[in-house]
Amino acid sequence: MNELEARRLLLADPRHLSDELRDAIAREPALGEFRDELLALDARAHAALTEAPLPHGLADRLVLRARFGGSPPIRLAIAAAVAAAAIMLPWHFIESPSDELAMLDHVRESTWELGDNPGVAPSAARAALAQVGVRLADSTYRIRHLGHCVVAGREGRHFTIDGPTGIVSFVILPASKQPLAADSLRKDNLVAVYEQRGGVLLGAFSGSGMDGAALRQLMKGVIT
Amino acid sequence: MMRLIGRTAGHFDQVVRAYSAELFHFALWLCRDRHRAEDVLQEALTRAWRRWGDVKDEGARKSWLYTIVRNEFYREAGKTRRNEMAMDDELLAQIPDERDFTRGLEVRQLLASLPPAVIEPLVLQNVGGMTCEEVAAVLGISVGATMTRISRARSLLRKNARAADGAAPVAEEIAK
Numbered sequence: 001m002n003e004l005e006a007r008r009l010l011l012a013d014p015r016h017l018s019d020e021l022r023d024a025i026a027r028e029p030a031l032g033e034f035r036d037e038l039l040a041l042d043a044r045a046h047a048a049l050t051e052a053p054l055p056h057g058l059a060d061r062l063v064l065r066a067r068f069g070g071s072p073p074i075r076l077a078i079a080a081a082v083a084a085a086a087i088m089l090p091w092h093f094i095e096s097p098s099d100e101l102a103m104l105d106h107v108r109e110s111t112w113e114l115g116d117n118p119g120v121a122p123s124a125a126r127a128a129l130a131q132v133g134v135r136l137a138d139s140t141y142r143i144r145h146l147g148h149c150v151v152a153g154r155e156g157r158h159f160t161i162d163g164p165t166g167i168v169s170f171v172i173l174p175a176s177k178q179p180l181a182a183d184s185l186r187k188d189n190l191v192a193v194y195e196q197r198g199g200v201l202l203g204a205f206s207g208s209g210m211d212g213a214a215l216r217q218l219m220k221g222v223i224t
Numbered sequence: 225m226m227r228l229i230g231r232t233a234g235h236f237d238q239v240v241r242a243y244s245a246e247l248f249h250f251a252l253w254l255c256r257d258r259h260r261a262e263d264v265l266q267e268a269l270t271r272a273w274r275r276w277g278d279v280k281d282e283g284a285r286k287s288w289l290y291t292i293v294r295n296e297f298y299r300e301a302g303k304t305r306r307n308e309m310a311m312d313d314e315l316l317a318q319i320p321d322e323r324d325f326t327r328g329l330e331v332r333q334l335l336a337s338l339p340p341a342v343i344e345p346l347v348l349q350n351v352g353g354m355t356c357e358e359v360a361a362v363l364g365i366s367v368g369a370t371m372t373r374i375s376r377a378r379s380l381l382r383k384n385a386r387a388a389d390g391a392a393p394v395a396e397e398i399a400k
Contacts, residue, residue, distance in 0.1 A: 011378050012371035016355050041331075041382055046350050048332035050249045055262055059244040063237050065266055066273040118262060 006031050014038040056116055057147035061124065068127040100182050102152040103171045103203040104192045113160060114167050116145040125159060129223070132157050132172050133200050137224045141168075163218060166208025170223065175201040184212045191215055236276055239285060240269060247293055250351050254297045254340070268296040287361045290352055294362060334384045338377070345370055346377040 001009075006024040014035050017025070025031045055061075120143040126136045128146055141161040149158040149171065156173035175196050185192045190207045193216045204219040244265075251261040251268075272292050279288050335343060348359045360370040 008375055009371075011375040013349065013356050013374065015353075038378065038382070041378070041385055042350055044331040044385070045335060045346075045381065048330065048335055049253055049347060049351050050246075051332070052249065052252055052258065054245055054248055055258065058248060058262070059241045061262075062244055062266060062269050063240050066240070066269040067233060067236065118259060 003028055003031060007034055010035050010038055014042065055118060056113070056145070060128070060148060061118075061120070061146065064127050065121060065124045068123060098181070099152050099173060099176055099178075099201055100180070100185055100192070100194050100203065103173065103194075103201075104185050104187055104190065104205065106149060106151045106158070106171060107169045107192070107203075107205040108187060108190055110149070110158070110169075113145050113147070113158065113169070116160075119144065120146045120159070129157060129159075129172065132174070133198065134172055134202065135224050137222055139222050141222060161222065163206065163208070163210065164214075165210055166206070168208075168210070168215070168218060169205040170219070171203040171205070172223075173201045173203075175199055184216075193219060195219065232276055236273055239289075243286060243289060246351050246353075247289060250290065250347065251293055251297065253347055253351070254294070260300075264297050264300055265293060267300070268293040271296065284361070286352065287354070287358045290348065290354075290362045291364075330388075331381075331385060334381060334388060337384075338380065342373075343377045343381070345373045346381070349374060 001020055001024050003024070006021060006028070009018075009021055010031070025035060122136065122138075122143065125143050125146050129136050141163060144160045144162060144167065146157070146159040149156055151171060151173055154174055156171060158169065158171050160167050160169045175198075180194060180196045180201075183194050185194075188207075189209075190205055191210060191212055192203055192205045193212050194204075195202045195216075202219060202223055204215050204222075206215050210218070247268075248261060248265055251265045252258060255261040255264055268289075269292075272289060279285055335347075345359050345363060348354055348362055349356070352358070354362070356367055356370050356374065359374070360367045363370060
């Protein structure tokens with residue numbers, strides 16, 4: 001293999017080298033420098049091509065919609081029930097104090113999620129929420145964002161909707177063995193209401209002027 | 225039967241989580257729009273899920289996913305694959321090698337300034353970490369043609385990058 005041939009092969013792929021090409025590079029230092037230059041250029045190209053941040057929760061959404069998005073309701077219901085049963089079981093053995101406050105702080109700190117608005121198909125959201133043991137009602141509110149969250153050391157779900165007066169956030173966590181410490185909280189302009197249902201703790205949060213009663217009513221209408 | 229479905233679903237989840245980032249970046253490069261890229265990727269993976277069992281060789285799984293994403297993009301864009309692949313090597317060779325206007329441009333801008341059909345094989349190799357054989361499988365062309373296209377695309381990018389960096393021009397014989 002002469003040098004020109006080696007350079008052509010390196011231009012085609014500087015990363016995956018044949019034994020013959022490796023030998024040629026070992027014999028000729030200029031080939032090694034050429035390869036280094038190409039690898040550096042590739043690294044710059046790779047950085048440019050992958051610099052865009054990934055949408056939050058992308059993999060979860062892809063999996064859920066691909067597997068459940070187009071399924072008949074009965075299959076969806078079965079899948080959701082099986083997933084919920086599998087996930088719910090260990091939650092009964094987990095304890096956590098101050099869950100209500102931790103949920104409120106989570107919503108206050110996750111301000112970027114309020115801006116995330118790719119839109120989520122109700123079927124996908126329904127399947128995701130079924131995994132944590134709650135049912136999404138057939139409401140007319142558009143779901144803006146859906147993702148996993150970790151609050152008080154436990155994994156739950158967080159979603160936002162376009163509510164009647166603005167964005168409303170919901171957080172669903174596996175309930176601890178502790179009784180509900182507070183059924184409503186307020187920090188600055190963020191109002192929160194909570195409800196414990198079976199094995200889950202639900203929280204609804206509004207910073208757009210809804211009072212506790214209206215928010216509780218909305219929560220009952222969105223999560224059944 | 226349920227165990228089989230569960231195994232398949234678990235494998236699908238695992239593969240999607242492993243490749244979703246690079247597939248998104250490839251889709252984003254194709255679409256140039258985040259929301260459209262996610263839609264294309266979503267539709268592609270929905271199709272992939274329906275035909276998950278078609279792939280017998282797990283080594284070909286990644287190329288298969290890239291192919292579906294690419295096909296979905298062209299289907300969604302209303303373009304035929306044949307039209308997109310019409311960039312032949314002669315046409316490729318006619319693209320000017322030196323461009324003064326590239327001076328000072330970042331690699332990202334250089335990539336955007338090149339026709340997509342010219343650098344698509346290079347993007348596949350770069351984003352997907354693929355060999356020339358895998359890129360050829362995605363594009364549905366021979367390995368030789370793939371190597372030629374990647375060589376010329378990389379050579380073009382290199383020349384433009386050097387010009388942008390103010391470095392000396394590269395030897396002409398390599399790219400020819």
